[in-house]
Amino acid sequence: MTLAQFLQNMLNGISIGSVYAIFALGYTLVFSILGIINFAHGAVFTLGAYFTYSLAVGQFGINGLLSGLNLGLNVPFAVALLIGALAAGLVGVLLERLAFKPLRTRGGDSLLALVSSLGVALVIVNAIQYLVGAEIYTFPSGVFGDIKPALMFQLFGQTVVVRTVQIIIFTVCIVILAVLGYLINFTRLGKALQAVAENQTTASLLGISVDRMILATFFLSGFLGGVAGTLVGTSFGIAGPYFGVTYGLKGLAVIVLGGLGSIPGAVLGGLFIGLAEAFVPPDYSAYKEAVAFAFLFIVLLVRPQGLLGRSLIQKV
Amino acid sequence: MALLELKNICVNYGAIQAVRGLDLEVHSGEVVTLIGANGAGKSTTLRAISRLLKVREGSIHFEGRDITGQAPASVVRMGIAQSPEGRQVLARLSVLDNLELGAFVRKDRAAIKSDISRMFQLFPRLEERKQQSAGTLSGGEQQMLAIARAMMSRPKLLMLDEPSLGLAPLIIREIFAIIRNLNAEGTTILLVEQNARLAMQHSHRTYVLDAGQMTFTGSSQELLSDERVLHAYLGG
Ligand SMILES: Nc1ncnc2c1ncn2[C@@H]1O[C@H](COP(=O)(O)OP(=O)(O)OP(=O)(O)O)[C@@H](O)[C@H]1O
Ligand SMILES: [Mg+2]
Numbered sequence: 001m002t003l004a005q006f007l008q009n010m011l012n013g014i015s016i017g018s019v020y021a022i023f024a025l026g027y028t029l030v031f032s033i034l035g036i037i038n039f040a041h042g043a044v045f046t047l048g049a050y051f052t053y054s055l056a057v058g059q060f061g062i063n064g065l066l067s068g069l070n071l072g073l074n075v076p077f078a079v080a081l082l083i084g085a086l087a088a089g090l091v092g093v094l095l096e097r098l099a100f101k102p103l104r105t106r107g108g109d110s111l112l113a114l115v116s117s118l119g120v121a122l123v124i125v126n127a128i129q130y131l132v133g134a135e136i137y138t139f140p141s142g143v144f145g146d147i148k149p150a151l152m153f154q155l156f157g158q159t160v161v162v163r164t165v166q167i168i169i170f171t172v173c174i175v176i177l178a179v180l181g182y183l184i185n186f187t188r189l190g191k192a193l194q195a196v197a198e199n200q201t202t203a204s205l206l207g208i209s210v211d212r213m214i215l216a217t218f219f220l221s222g223f224l225g226g227v228a229g230t231l232v233g234t235s236f237g238i239a240g241p242y243f244g245v246t247y248g249l250k251g252l253a254v255i256v257l258g259g260l261g262s263i264p265g266a267v268l269g270g271l272f273i274g275l276a277e278a279f280v281p282p283d284y285s286a287y288k289e290a291v292a293f294a295f296l297f298i299v300l301l302v303r304p305q306g307l308l309g310r311s312l313i314q315k316v
Numbered sequence: 317m318a319l320l321e322l323k324n325i326c327v328n329y330g331a332i333q334a335v336r337g338l339d340l341e342v343h344s345g346e347v348v349t350l351i352g353a354n355g356a357g358k359s360t361t362l363r364a365i366s367r368l369l370k371v372r373e374g375s376i377h378f379e380g381r382d383i384t385g386q387a388p389a390s391v392v393r394m395g396i397a398q399s400p401e402g403r404q405v406l407a408r409l410s411v412l413d414n415l416e417l418g419a420f421v422r423k424d425r426a427a428i429k430s431d432i433s434r435m436f437q438l439f440p441r442l443e444e445r446k447q448q449s450a451g452t453l454s455g456g457e458q459q460m461l462a463i464a465r466a467m468m469s470r471p472k473l474l475m476l477d478e479p480s481l482g483l484a485p486l487i488i489r490e491i492f493a494i495i496r497n498l499n500a501e502g503t504t505i506l507l508v509e510q511n512a513r514l515a516m517q518h519s520h521r522t523y524v525l526d527a528g529q530m531t532f533t534g535s536s537q538e539l540l541s542d543e544r545v546l547h548a549y550l551g552g
Binding site: 188194195201202203205206207209210 | 366368387388389392393397398400404405406407408409413416417418420421465469
């Protein structure tokens, strides 16, 4: 492998890996607070992508209830991303109220939460298909405004390509990680979330409303899922209602690899898997999806607790 | 009017009746002690007041308002704080974070800061360890932190569940001196203690619980010299 190829793979890997990281953090937050995996997280990811698409592009295809519709809102991408993510956050809140809370208050087994979140995921996927069909939606190249689609530079006579969307993805992810880190470690809300993650009874004796903190967690989780869905959608297109399923599974690989419940673990795991995929030779790219799980398998043999062990919400 | 009034409350754990028809009153400005053998239902009573447990029957009023159906967080906001049995510090958070979270229901940032320095004056060992995670403190230090944290909400009613548990005699005296001081400054206190004699010496009134029911109540002074109480609870 030449240096240029190496650099190219690194750039590709870090860009997609940073999306995996923020997506996986959505699982991590919920796991830290409730000790359960939200299997509808992949569906929220998908919804986020469609939300942003509707706002920024809004041109629908030939299938589904909305066929032929052109919303024509043409909301600037940054605003659409934000609104799409906020909407995904609200879906997260609804999810908690519909799929998780009813079981929790009845003292149901956490396995039931798994099943009910899978159920909600199916409903979301089917609703999307009903509305906009199963076709592929891509963001037009001009969605970021009038900027060059890629930067190219030469390295020892070979070309390295940095797509604009990769730079945008990376920047958005870094900003989100920084804000999330600040929120959790340095704000009243973050401290309260850590308290609830550690001991719900003690937290409520301090006047912290556990119920509200759970809602906040699902909102943050949905927001992260929505941003991730949009970013992947702009980079590779929205591959249809089942778009989030593969990413949902990959996200699970990321959190198990990084260590369940660990925020730094999710970030590390995301980058790790992103890079691992990027270095899969082009001839084998059909097997890219298997790479995440192969890595997971190997790491778990050596470190069953994941790269950064099991620690609930902690300092980033 | 009583600050806190329990009327005929019953609390169960599944089929186990832990508290059976308890009446209890705490008046503004008092220190009230709750004593009784292991398993008598003392902690259960405090948990019910903090709304951590459902009350099957009866009612709890605070400042004349019925709080029987309230959520735990809202009774803290109304002015009831508890330092629970077995300390329950947030082990992964720092000492300072624990204290700041104690003031979670308050918004007066400047006053919170000065209250934290006051806690550090009361418990100098906590100040030396303020950046340390609370789980690394010794048992006694964690107890101090739990008490200080409960005080951080500036409660009208402070409930302490066995504050002397696991502490050295010298520290126990300090804790009781602090309780006396807090009370002199206007905090009403409901105290659960194994160390019955000391607690009664530092309180106005005492309730004696047995198997979830009240057996004796009266001024601490009188009960301290009551033959039956002396015999059963004071080892006399
Ligand atoms: N979580 C629980 N589940 C079932 N039973 C419980 C639970 N907690 C307490 N009990 C029972 O309720 C009764 C009262 O317990 P409680 O903790 O209130 O006693 P206590 O007076 O505080 O005792 P101690 O002095 O030992 O702390 C006991 O019989 C105890 O076994
Ligand atoms: Mg007890």
